[in-house]
Amino acid sequence: MVKNPERRAALLDAAIETLAAEGARGLTFRAVDSRAGVPVGTASNYFANREDLLAQTGVRTYERFMPEQQEWDAVISGPRDRAALTEAMRATVTRLTAEPHVYLATLELQLEATRRPELRADLTARVRADLDANIAFHEEQGMPGARDTVVLLYLALNRLVTEHLTLPGVLAAEGSLDDLVTRVVEAVVPEP
Template sequence: MTGDRRTVLADAAIDVLADGGMRALTHRAVDAAAGLPAGTTSAYFRTREALLTALVKRLVERDQAELAAAAAAAPLPRDPDELAAALTAFCARRLRGEGRRRSLARYACAVESVHRPELREVLTPRENAARDAVRNLIAAHGAADAEERTVTLLACVDGLVFDRLVAGGDSVPGDAVARLVAAALA
């Protein structure tokens, strides 16, 4: 039950952060968002730092689960057009519904990690099937520096998501993603 309660609290903390930003993230706000008695969050996460660390770990866990599910649900991209379509779909998931909420929380945590290196370690991009597919496709097109191009391409896609979040959009133009893929393969 303790693990489940910690997960519920971390998920509630993600919601609080997405709704109100870093200043809104308090033990009381998480208690309220989780529908639990006052003091529950403090009992599981004694400090704000402990709460923030749990939130970031849970955020990464949920992101990795989403990427794994997306990879399992669709075939790996075999050509630049399929890669652009897959990345455009990824952006849409990050800009709508629950994915949007996680994106808002992730960017708030990324900014906070400038001052808290321990968060940066948790937020560092992880290896996963989707990232491997991008790298493999870039390498298959003859790029000697496929890893560097993968990192750059995914950072640019992340930048498009951030831009749409800030500007209030809920989609990224597919042609913008296609141009990024073409540049990565050039």
């Protein structure tokens, strides 16, 4: 396999865009090459097979969702109250919705995982590790609530983002995305 990290990242970004636009069935080496603007056959030089491409695309979506250092710093150095947690959740939702194609690609990967046991195992391990890390971070930082708070926020906010990106009219009358995040946090996190 070829080792050019910038080209690999560009191919994976093209795979993300392809998944979001065409679904998993449209994710072919040729489609990735075309979307990346590289010669036909390039993607097959970087990924052993389609399963490898799917797995590495899953990793790349996580890389794209990682917060900038200043977002971490704000949580670490700021207050430990419901208002601060609300701001952190708003920042998270903003990051997840800033590049809709990345989030939509994760949904496509999850759907494809229902048909591919290896992909399911890989995504399950990655998402579970991320959830565990978020729970540990929440507890270490002394944020309000406990383990269940993080799990409920994970469930509610992921569904909120999914609804916002796929069926925005459903919640449009309920308020802005920021307002909805605030309502979720206030419903989940106990008042001190």
